Amino acid sequence: MGRGDLSDGEWDRLEPHLPKSVGRGGRWRDHRMVNGILFRQRAGIPWRDLPSRFGKWKTCHDRHRRWSADGTWAKVLRAVQADADAESRIDWSVVSVDSTVCRVHQQAAGARSRPPRISGRRRSPAWHRDDEAIGRSRGGLTTKIHLASDGGCRPLAVLITPGQWGDAPQLIPVLERVRVPRPAGGHPRTRPDHLCGDKAYSSRRNRRYLRRRQIRHIIPERRDQQAHRRRRGGAGGRPTGFDRERYARRNEVERTVNALKGFRAVATRFDKRAYVFEGTVTVAAIRLWLCS
Numbered sequence: 151m152g153r154g155d156l157s158d159g160e161w162d163r164l165e166p167h168l169p170k171s172v173g174r175g176g177r178w179r180d181h182r183m184v185n186g187i188l189f190r191q192r193a194g195i196p197w198r199d200l201p202s203r204f205g206k207w208k209t210c211h212d213r214h215r216r217w218s219a220d221g222t223w224a225k226v227l228r229a230v231q232a233d234a235d236a237e238s239r240i241d242w243s244v245v246s247v248d249s250t251v252c253r254v255h256q257q258a259a260g261a262r263s264r265p266p267r268i269s270g271r272r273r274s275p276a277w278h279r280d281d282e283a284i285g286r287s288r289g290g291l292t293t294k295i296h297l298a299s300d301g302g303c304r305p306l307a308v309l310i311t312p313g314q315w316g317d318a319p320q321l322i323p324v325l326e327r328v329r330v331p332r333p334a335g336g337h338p339r340t341r342p343d344h345l346c347g348d349k350a351y352s353s354r355r356n357r358r359y360l361r362r363r364q365i366r367h368i369i370p371e372r373r374d375q376q377a378h379r380r381r382r383g384g385a386g387g388r389p390t391g392f393d394r395e396r397y398a399r400r401n402e403v404e405r406t407v408n409a410l411k412g413f414r415a416v417a418t419r420f421d422k423r424a425y426v427f428e429g430t431v432t433v434a435a436i437r438l439w440l441c442s
Contacts, residue, residue: 152203154192155185160440167229169222186210191433194414218429219266219275227432228331228338230439231306236333239442241301244396245342246403247324247351248299250411251313254284254291254419261422275425283424285312293419295431296320298328299406300342301399304442305435306330310428317350322359341365344393346400357390368397410434 156164161181168184186204190197200207217223234240261282266275283293292313298306307327309320325345329338345360345367352369360367371379371390379386411417413434421427 152185152189154189156181156188156440163230163233163440164226164436167226169217183210183213187214187433188437190214191413191415191430191437194418194420196420214429214433215423215426218426218432223429223432223436227436227439228329230436232331232333234304234439234442235330235339239302240304240306240330242339242342244301244344244346244399244402245298245306245328246346246400247297247321248348248400248403248407249294249296249317249320249350250407251289252293252295252411252417252419253289254293254313256291258419258422258427259284259291266423266425275423279310279424281312281424282422283310283312283427285314287314289313293424293427295407295410295416296324297403297406297410298324299403301402302442303402303405303409304438305406305410308428308431308435310424310431318353318356321347321351321356344368344396346397346403348400368393370397406438409438413437 161184164184165181182204186200186207187210189204190200190210197207197211200210204210231240265278265280285292285294294311294313294315296309296311296317300306307324307329309324309327311320325340328340328342330340331338341363342365345365347367347369349370349372352372352375356369357367369390370392376389379389410431413430415421415430416434419427421430
């Protein structure tokens with residue numbers, strides 16, 4: 151077993167959730183292909199430079215691209231989270247949200263304008279974006295990863311947008327992606343006990359949404375919002391509550407970002423297509439859940 155490869159215990163937890171190896175692509179009896187995908191995400195090397203011990207590089211690349219397109223990686227992530235929740239290993243007491251900017255490599259730009267197609271199906275990937283989630287700013291081309299993490303510093307949901315997009319408008323889409331299936335069936339768990347975020351998420355729209363879903367939140371109010379509320383007097387409403395002790399746990403999502411960016415293919419985007427890069431981030435999230 152090479153450095154960073156799945157252990158036997160981790161493979162036993164992952165294998166039941168992988169699709170059956172039938173049809174196009176042939177059969178695979180071991181986890182060389184999965185280890186090859188993990189190696190590329192961790193090392194950030196070109197697919198063609200993948201060591202031969204993982205098999206053909208094109209097999210690993212095509213499998214990763216196909217599973218990113220049809221949502222297989224997202225399903226595997228939810229299944230791994232469901233296993234952890236069944237064992238009471240998910241800390242729902244405080245879920246934190248944050249975002250991080252990733253530099254886009256020059257070779258990741260220039261994707262074809264024609265929408266991609268899933269192999270064998272006449273439709274585009276579910277996570278395809280016309281802008282390919284690449285933004286332009288003073289720092290060059292960037293992509294932003296929005297995520298929510300549990301108290302154990304593991305990603306519950308990820309969302310990819312262009313780098314210049316703000317954080318506040320993406321709070322609701324990120325929380326809508328938090329869906330952990332229950333082992334006994336029924337509705338998946340989507341609501342944490344408390345939500346923690348920095349000032350970038352402070353907005354009336356977000357607070358109304360959280361109150362409607364009965365999610366207690368610790369989001370500090372910005373100074374301009376405080377001044378506006380005071381100017382309105384009684385019509386400005388009451389000051390927002392703030393729990394300093396729980397807010398101190400916001401470092402958990404920052405540690406999650408640090409763990410995700412330990413994968414070089416996440417820290418620097420090399421994938422041209424947005425849905426492939428989202429699959430890359432999802433694979434890194436799956437790896438964090440397996441080793442926790």
